[in-house]
Amino acid sequence: MLVVGIDLGGTEIKAGLVDEKKGIIKKISRPTEVEMGNAQVIANITKTVKELAEKTEFSAIGIGSPGSIDRKNGIVRFSPNFPNWRNFELVRLIKENIEVDVFLENDANAFALGEWYFGKAKGLHDFIALTIGTGIGSGVVCNNTFLTGKDGLAPELGHVVVVPNGPQCGCGNRGCVEATSSAKYIALEAKNLIDRYPDSLVLKLAGKKEKIESKHVFQAYEKNDPLASVVCNFAIDALARAIGGYVHAFNPEKIIIGGGLSRAGDALFVPLREMTKKYVMSSFVDTYTIEQSSLVEDAGILGAASAAFYAEENPFSS
Amino acid sequence: MLVVGIDLGGTEIKAGLVDEKKGIIKKISRPTEVEMGNAQVIANITKTVKELAEKTEFSAIGIGSPGSIDRKNGIVRFSPNFPNWRNFELVRLIKENIEVDVFLENDANAFALGEWYFGKAKGLHDFIALTIGTGIGSGVVCNNTFLTGKDGLAPELGHVVVVPNGPQCGCGNRGCVEATSSAKYIALEAKNLIDRYPDSLVLKLAGKKEKIESKHVFQAYEKNDPLASVVCNFAIDALARAIGGYVHAFNPEKIIIGGGLSRAGDALFVPLREMTKKYVMSSFVDTYTIEQSSLVEDAGILGAASAAFYAEENPFSS
Numbered sequence: 001m002l003v004v005g006i007d008l009g010g011t012e013i014k015a016g017l018v019d020e021k022k023g024i025i026k027k028i029s030r031p032t033e034v035e036m037g038n039a040q041v042i043a044n045i046t047k048t049v050k051e052l053a054e055k056t057e058f059s060a061i062g063i064g065s066p067g068s069i070d071r072k073n074g075i076v077r078f079s080p081n082f083p084n085w086r087n088f089e090l091v092r093l094i095k096e097n098i099e100v101d102v103f104l105e106n107d108a109n110a111f112a113l114g115e116w117y118f119g120k121a122k123g124l125h126d127f128i129a130l131t132i133g134t135g136i137g138s139g140v141v142c143n144n145t146f147l148t149g150k151d152g153l154a155p156e157l158g159h160v161v162v163v164p165n166g167p168q169c170g171c172g173n174r175g176c177v178e179a180t181s182s183a184k185y186i187a188l189e190a191k192n193l194i195d196r197y198p199d200s201l202v203l204k205l206a207g208k209k210e211k212i213e214s215k216h217v218f219q220a221y222e223k224n225d226p227l228a229s230v231v232c233n234f235a236i237d238a239l240a241r242a243i244g245g246y247v248h249a250f251n252p253e254k255i256i257i258g259g260g261l262s263r264a265g266d267a268l269f270v271p272l273r274e275m276t277k278k279y280v281m282s283s284f285v286d287t288y289t290i291e292q293s294s295l296v297e298d299a300g301i302l303g304a305a306s307a308a309f310y311a312e313e314n315p316f317s318s
Numbered sequence: 319m320l321v322v323g324i325d326l327g328g329t330e331i332k333a334g335l336v337d338e339k340k341g342i343i344k345k346i347s348r349p350t351e352v353e354m355g356n357a358q359v360i361a362n363i364t365k366t367v368k369e370l371a372e373k374t375e376f377s378a379i380g381i382g383s384p385g386s387i388d389r390k391n392g393i394v395r396f397s398p399n400f401p402n403w404r405n406f407e408l409v410r411l412i413k414e415n416i417e418v419d420v421f422l423e424n425d426a427n428a429f430a431l432g433e434w435y436f437g438k439a440k441g442l443h444d445f446i447a448l449t450i451g452t453g454i455g456s457g458v459v460c461n462n463t464f465l466t467g468k469d470g471l472a473p474e475l476g477h478v479v480v481v482p483n484g485p486q487c488g489c490g491n492r493g494c495v496e497a498t499s500s501a502k503y504i505a506l507e508a509k510n511l512i513d514r515y516p517d518s519l520v521l522k523l524a525g526k527k528e529k530i531e532s533k534h535v536f537q538a539y540e541k542n543d544p545l546a547s548v549v550c551n552f553a554i555d556a557l558a559r560a561i562g563g564y565v566h567a568f569n570p571e572k573i574i575i576g577g578g579l580s581r582a583g584d585a586l587f588v589p590l591r592e593m594t595k596k597y598v599m600s601s602f603v604d605t606y607t608i609e610q611s612s613l614v615e616d617a618g619i620l621g622a623a624s625a626a627f628y629a630e631e632n633p634f635s636s
Contacts, residue, residue, distance in 0.1 A: 068601065126468040140567075142472065145463040149569020150444040151605055154460065159599045160563040164481070164555075171599040237482075245478040249458075249567050251467020281477045281489040283386065287469055 001312065002058045004049050005305025007107075008065045010034055010081030015048045016298070017056060018305035023118055024298055028052055034082060038093075041082075046097040060101040061094065062308030064110035064300055066137075071152055071311075074104045105307035107131070107300065111293075112139020113146065113310050114303030115256050119295045126252045129293075130157065131259035132239075135170070136178040142250045146310065157246060158182070162238045180238035183214035183261045189231045190217045197227035218264035236271050243272075244279025247288055258293030265292065319630065320376045322367050323623025325425075326383045328352055328399030333366045334616070335374060336623035341436055342616055346370055352400060356411075359400075364415040378419040379412065380626030382428035382618055384455075389470055389629075392422045423625035425449070425618065429611075430457020431464065431628050432621030433574050437613045444570045447611075448475065449577035450557075453488070454496040460568045464628060475564060476500070480556045498556035501532035501579045507549045508535045515545035536582035554589050561590075562597025565606055576611030583610065 002025075007014040009032060016027035030048050033040050049061060067079030074091020076082065091102045105113070112129035115121040121129065125144040131137040136158030140147045147154050158178035159171050166175025167185065179185055190202050190212050197203075201220040206212040220228035243255055261268060273290050295302055320343075325332040327350060334345035348366050351358050367379060385397030392409020394400065409420045423431070430447035433439040439447065443462040449455040454476030458465045465472050476496035477489050484493025485503065497503055508520050508530050515521075519538040524530040538546035561573055579586060591608050613620055 142460070142465050142467060143463050145461050147460050147568070149460060150571045151569055153601060153605065154567065154569035156566040156569075156599065156602070159566050161559050161597050162482075164559065173597065173599060176599075241479050241482065245563060246567070248474040248477050249472065249564070250465070251469055251472035251474075253468045279479050279491065281474065281491060281494075283471060284474070287471065 001309060002056065003305050003308040003312075004053055004058055004061045005301040005303070005308065006045065006048070006061060006063045007300025007304055008032070008045070008063055008081070009300075013044055013048050014301055015052050016301035016305065017052050017058065018302065020117065020309055024301060024305075026052060027298075027301060032081075038084065038088070042093050042097070045094060049098055058100065060103060060308040060312055061098065062110070062304040062306065062311070063090065063094075063102065063104050064107045064304035064307060065090070065104065066107045068153075069104050069106050071104055071106075071148075074102065076104070101308070101312065103308050103311040105304065105311075106137070107303065108137025109139040109146075109148075110303030110307045111137065111258055111295075111299055112141065112303075113306035114295055114299055115139075115258075115293065116141060116146075117306040117309055118302045119293060119299075120256050120291055121254060124253050126250065127254045127256060128157070128246050128250060128252045129256045129258070131299075132182055132257060132261035133259040134182060134184045136182050137259075140246075140250055140252075142252070146314070157242065160242055160245060162241045162245075166238075177238055177242040181235040181242070181261075183259070186214040186217050186231055186235050186261070187212050189235070190227060193227055193230065200227040201225040202227055214261055215264065218267045222267045232267075232271075236268065237275050240272055240275035241279045243276050243290065247276075247280050247284050251284070252288055255288060255290045256293050257290065258295065258299055262292050319378075319627060320374065321623050321626040321630075322371055322376055322379045323619040323621070323626065324363065324366070324379060324381045325618025325622055326350070326363070326381055326399070327618075331362055331366050332619055333370050334619035334623065335370050335376065336620065338435065338627050342619060342623075344370060345616075345619060350399075356402065356406070360411050360415070363412060367416055376418065378421060378626040378630055379416065380421050380423065380428070380622040380624065380629070381408065381412075382423055382425045382622035382625060383408075384425045386471075387422050387424050389422055389424075389466075392420065394422070419626070419630065421626050421629040423622065423629075424455070425621065426455025427457040427464075427466075428621030428625045429455065429576055429613075429617055430459065430621075431624035432613055432617055433457075433576075433611065434459060434464075435624040435627055436620045437611060437617075438574050438609055439572060442571050444568065445572045445574060446475070446564050446568060446570045447574045447576070449617075450500055450575060450579035451577040452500060452502045454500050455577075458564075458568055458570075460570070464632070475560065478560055478563060480559045480563075484556075495556055495560040499553040499560070499579075501577070504532040504535050504549055504553050504579070505530050507553070508545060511545055511548065518545040519543040520545055532579055533582065536585045540585045550585075550589075554586065555593050558590055558593035559597050561594050561608065565594075565598050565602050569602070570606055573606060573608045574611050575608065576613065576617055580610050 163175035169179035456475035481493035487497035
């Protein structure tokens, strides 16, 4: 099967012609031009698809978008990248221009589907995919079923509370794992503490306080920098506790982590694997592995394409 | 479909002839006689089934057993009720005496299936069932799929850590919700604190310290007893945090709670519903309800029978 996968970002539309077996055959990108209004965004998506698949027959378009989406009706409820979109009928508008099936998926769920079709979850019946960047997104396959729950809201593993009365989360609650362990939180916490560690390597790597990013904190963590150790140990311990909970809930074969934070590599994964052991009961030890995503920069396109493969193969039953 | 459901307890075998539509048609019980050895236990199970279904054709036997079970091979890995059973081939031994399909299920998962076939989860595609007694057992249906995970270990929601470095749990970890909010823990915590609250109503209701049970603590909690408030507020807050996590993971329509603790009724459910709201993000508010199981004393038999219905209708795919 051949589909078009669209990674719909706030600044760029990345799209690929994707074969279910061979992966990405061709890819292009184009500015989203959100500031030009909705009609221009739709026109840009249409142009991208037509340019990409000029002389090629394809069976569907899959779109991955951040925010809350209604996959059944092809509606973006709201998205951080498109402030004007409230219950925006994205799928209907695209179908006015291009006559194929169009499927919309949340970017984190699309990432999980991408791992299932093309990544480290290929062939698995039970796995969890996490994208850790500004926020923490998630997708779960359990008993060979892609879980979405009653309202299509599942899973939101980033908003499991792991520190009672902990740091404020963007969702309004406190102590969600997104508020303790996302790249954004790690950078924020390092900034909060930097004045108490004026000699920290974190500051040297970043240049100045305002420029501190999670990657600087992890680079310093590898060199045993005291500030970085305080920040990373807290963040990784909380993430480990969250993952321990997911292991008990889903009994997965793999937990696959992508997104900006995963690029920290061993600095993240080695202590994370060790700390997670503390939070699983003995019967679950050695039942799972925690792995870095291998999809890297193509994760968005492959995920969106996989959402189309999945939707074509599993029509909505109700 | 007509099956025999067996609730296999350490002191009593409770069994029922169960119709998929009509429920329990006939039920009997008999002592398990664990102390008489394995052969006697098997003989007692056999006798119970034969007596129950003397002149009736039935298509399968379902057995619900506490502990860790291997449902695919019909083996009890270990069970608190049968200390001598280690990888005990229960299903094979019963089939030597009775020639029908025999299915084995963990009692908590059986409870969830019982709720699905006969209780408040009838017709639902997404729900969570919890049995809260000495421990906390769980079963989950999500996207109309009964979740068991890679090794059949899922879900173990009682061992999600909700209080970092919290009370010691029987599983070896600390701060599992089972160690903060089970009936056993609530009674234990009240006993631990009773000397500091010598006038507590809990003591009056129980008679003496050694006899304190969770039901006394909840009765006193309803009367605003200070000791009971300390114990119950901690336990219910931790349980609420756990349930908040499950809501994000599974997006269920209902969370159904059975087991000894659920008999506390409103004293448990009213504050639990209120406290859980604190731990779910806004998009999940009003997507779920928390309800008391209605199966009561027949939950074990109906659950075991439902495990047989489910297994007959969903043969193992691999």
